[in-house]
Amino acid sequence: MKTKAAPITVHCKWIASGAFLLTAEQGGFALDAFSLKSLLFAWHEPSFYGTFIETLELDRREGALLPATEALAYFVAPAWNGHAPLRWSDEAKPLRDIARVMTEALEEGRIVPDFDKWKAGSWGWRLRGAGTVAVDPDLAYPPYWDDWMQRIMEERYPERDIVLRGAERRQRAAALGVDVPAAPGVEERRAEAGEAAAAPAPGSDADAPDRVDRDGRREEPEAADVGAAWPEELWHDEDDWLVSIGWLPDETPFRPALRLSEPDTGETWPLAVVLQDRADPERIVECDAAGVPGDDCPDDWRPFAPRVRQAIAKWAAVIPWLRAPSEDGEVAVRTEIDYAEAWDFLAEKSILLAEFGQTVLLPAWWEKLRKTKPRLKAKVRSGVGAVGESLFGLNGIVQFDWKLAIGDAELAEAEFRNLVENNRQLVRIRGRWVLLDPDMLQQVQQWIKQVRKKKGLSFRDVLEMHLLGPQDDEPYDPAEPDRHEALRIEVELNDHLRSFVRQLKQAQSVPSLATPAGFRGSLRHYQVLGASWLLFLRRFGLGGCLADDMGLGKTIQWITYALAVKERDRPSTPSLLICPTSVLGNWQKELERFAPELNVRLHYGPNRAKGDAFAESVRDCDVVLTSYALAHLDEEELTSVRWSSVCLDEAQNIKNAYTKQATSIRKLEADHRIAMTGTPIENRLSELWSIFDFINPGYLGNLRAFTQRYASRIEKTQDKELIGQVQKLAQPFLLRRVKSDPAIELDLPEKLESKTYVSLTVEQATLYENVIADLFDRLDRLPPMERRGMILASLTKLKQICNHPATYTKETAVSADRAARSQKLERLLDMVKELRAEGDRCLVFTQFVEMGQLLQRSLARESGEDVLFLHGGTPKAQRDRMIERFQSGDGSGIFLLSLKAGGIGLNLTAANHVFHYDRWWNPAVENQATDRAFRIGQTKRVQVHKFVTLGTLEEKIDEMIERKQLLSRQIVGSGEQWITELSTDQLKELFALRRQWVEV
16 A cells, blocks of 8 residues: 655745745655755746756755745746645745735736835835735735835836835935935936926026036035925825825926026025926926916916925925915915025035925026036246257246136136135126135145245146146046046146147157268168157157167167267267167177267176276267176266266166166266167066156156056056056157057068967876975965965976976986977977978077077987077177077078077077977067067068967966956056966966876
8 A cells, every 4th residue: 555645845934135945844854955946846937947946055954045026926826846745834825815916916006115114214015905806804914025025126117216225225315314215216206307406497508407416515414404304294195205206107297396596686596486397398487486376377287286385395394494484374485595595505405305306497507517627727938948948857847827717717816816715606707607616725725835835847747737637628527526536737838838748749740850971771760750759858858768669670760869969969978878788799780780980889898997997988989888787786887977878778677676787777877868678568567667767767756656646556457547647648758669550661571470289298297296286285384485486486397397307307318308208399390390491490489598408409410400509698709600690591590599588689580480489478578589580671471389388387378378468558568477476276276287188
């Protein structure tokens, strides 16, 4: 005989997140969530038969979550498994009856906001009238009825904007100074009013009017003003209240409105009650002070006249001083108010009435005036910057006159002081109304006081205010107070400075120089512009950063500049050029080639002049060449001369302002300072600051202020406005052209980039995972500095393993070089063999000297030819011979280079293939290396091959490089990833080996 299954009892509990938690038990045992969903939603199509139903464990019981908005239909017709013995628990049974009643009431529109609860200071819903469904009179609504209904109403009537629940209602009520919740539908009511809240009077010449809103300035209203706001007697009945909150449509053909007009003369402001046609807002009917319409009122409006008296009563309840004395007890509105009351009404009370859904008509100029921000204009006096004046530089003092501009009105200093003394916020000046903010006036007075102490403004201040000042078409938006909280100061330049600043901002407009007589060669048009721009800045004592792309000829542009300076200025001291050691020879060759008449002195090597002999050794020179290392070591000698100019080649070498060499370089004295770099920003904005602090000391402020104002915020948030400000400040002193610019018109062929993916051998994978295990075994126990050091050391080990295991295990025998131990090496040998067979030549870059030596042995053995290898330890003379030999095609078509020693300053256009054997984490550095071949003089298509080891950090960082190039491009260059700053979890994700790519 079959045993009858015990019934399954379903329990239902409302939870605060806005859903019902359904649980069930059978025979005293709770059902698990999966079984529960299978039973309760077996035929529930909206949830895809329970698939979309979420689960929750509460009080150690698993249950299914039924959203509030879906519960109504479900309770009316449960879609559970009809074959199971299911039944509702006692607390869940009433939900079926309640759901039927609610469903019918919703269909018939009988659920409305609860007037009684609103008056009591809370919020809720109620059913109006009787429906067709029979309802048990003892049916009790659960305590969560209002929350349940609120969620349903939000979904059903989103267009009514009634979602003002709990804390949000209380917050709005507190903001208005009332002790009752703000009525729902305020925003909808204001929109329905058709700009009624603070609209200009019809017939004015204003543009489409705006409404006064909560963004307007106001203080908290005093309790006496609104302490009894909206007493119960102000509504004729519940329907009146539902209309006032926007729940029911208002059938009245007009809107009662309170209109404030500006005075014709004197201090009295007219106030009037008017009726505004809903269909035609331009149509206005005048009323007397008690709200009785005039004779021109349409007959079909008169039955609604009681609405006007109700509106007046509401106005007087919110603003008691509006009430006019009345002998018959009728509430009436005053017809005239004084200045103080008019200001209070414009700035405070009109906003308050608008918040309560009332219509207010204000003078047409008010909204525009309220959005007009005062501006202080500094007018530079005539003569400043005139041709023939001495070089003023950034620290020269500029004299100016000032005036206060508010909209179209401008106030001279005497007028401004009179207004301050009268202590008026709203005044009429020369027929125009002007709004004066007391806080802003105080800022103006403080600013004037500070500037007078300095006896004027520095040109740096004038330039910054001009570059960052508001544009003529930039409106003041009170919705964005943070952007406009500071005093807006504009500089009005005279004709001389206006022309000068225009040239600063548009390099194409600077006077073009004629090619110096001593220049041997030809200049492209953009190279002439670059040299002209440097000379223009020199004339006015301003430094510049030439930041052209690699290969565009920055060297030639500076040589042209140096020749022009010699021919025009005949300086008494030479120019000093500081560059990396690796390109000293390149500079010597280029100077000899293009400007043989320049007397060049190389300050380098053990026989360089020291001490007192230094000044004598450079006396008759035009150019002195030295390295960054010697800028610090020979600081005493280099600072003993005031140079005609100081130029930093590859200026990113001083990107860290705190290094000894950067500090020494800043001590150099010169008539002119120039920086040249293809990557002014490799990583952080502080690098740009460091370069600018060299070329124009103090222009971007101190590093701490620049970091706080710009760098930290931009690097965290990519704030477009701040990026734009940095661009505006940098642009006059930074000239950058890129190869892709059509205006450059280069003959460079197309550069093609591709990636070659290889996998690890088993040997490599084993070593790789051992390094990772050792790293994370000790990482979290280390202090921050040691932690960073260990991460960097581990990075190096992992890269060596990806290259070839012999470089990690320090094996030196030639037999250890086997290509079979590394697919990367094996693939490289194959590709080089193929391209050499076709007569092509290549560059191969690696970060590691040991790997370069291994590659040199392997490539030489496979190709049978001499393979060159240039690294940091290569003597200068040998380096020069290698470059000349490769460029001339003298027996070697393979050139190995370490990334740091050979990545910048070299011209190796004989190659048309570039291999990045191991990857650098900075795309800008890789691009610099690639540009040894992809530059002016290249006549073939350049192909770039980047090796990526699958499943390792190389692959993951390659993906990061593809994504992380936003910041520098937005300012000037390319960006980089900072591995050591990652959290331990992020490092684990980055370093973890994907074993599916390991060679088996």
